[in-house]
Amino acid sequence: MAIFKSGNPTLTEKMFDKSLEMDASLQGTMTVRGAINKFGFMMLMLIAGAAYNWHLFEELKQDTMNVLMMVGIFGGLITAIAISFKPNWAPFLAPLYALLEGLFIGGISVIMNAAFAKSYPGLVMQAVGLTFGVAISMFILYNFRIINATERFKSVIFTATLGIGIFYLLTMVLRLFGVNVSFMYDSSMLSIGISLFVVAIAALNLILDFDMIEQGAERGAPKFMEWYGAFGLMVTIVWLYIEMLKLLSKLGGRD
Secondary structure, eight states: OOOOOOSSTTSOHHHHHHHHTSOOTTTOBOOHHHHHHHHHHHHHHHHHHHHHHHHHHHTTOHHHHHHHHHHHHHHHHHHHHHHHHOGGGHHHHHHHHHHHHHHHHHHHHHHHHHHTTTTSTTHHHHHHHHHHHHHHHHHHHHHTTSSOOOHHHHHHHHHHHHHHHHHHHHHHHHHHTTOOOGGGTSOSHHHHHHHHHHHHHHHHHHHHHHHHHHHHHHTTOBTTHHHHHHHHHHHHHHHHHHHHHHHHHHHHTTO
């Protein structure tokens, strides 16, 4: 039996094994199509939240937008943690997570769009296009088994993702103590190189997420795991978009 291993912390073998202990006969079993459909619904929720916060900015209600953006950041984090520990809550919390992340993404996107309106017009739309382009490409590569989610592949991506998380945490701590970590945010070649690496790892995490959903369906996970799988995929897509936005902003800052 293949071992579940994903760089995405919300998609783990433990969670799928735990779900299999529950009675799936009363609610049906997980399907790939069901997970994709639910992901599509979550995307609509995310777009709705993002559009609303973007609209607030254009209506000069920036204080309200900032508050909702903070609600999105912390509310999304709390919701994600709750779903990770209680995957059977996913049918109720996953749509809420998508809406909260939409508020955050809408706020940060319109701020970046305004900041680079002259030096890099269309930055946000390009980031959106590249994110979906990469996601579709990863799905094609996985679907045709051009990239296989082997155990070695999973281990490498999992380790790299964990390393990125630790690296980001260390830079945050260093900034709190006044240590200059400008290479993480400036437009130097080192900073751009770091962003390219992170974008690549985020993209490859999609391969692991697709594999996780497929294996969950094959193993007969309960129906609610479709929401959990869609939630995990959403986490990676949001991460990929944020990293893509950061990368393009760095490139725009070199002009």
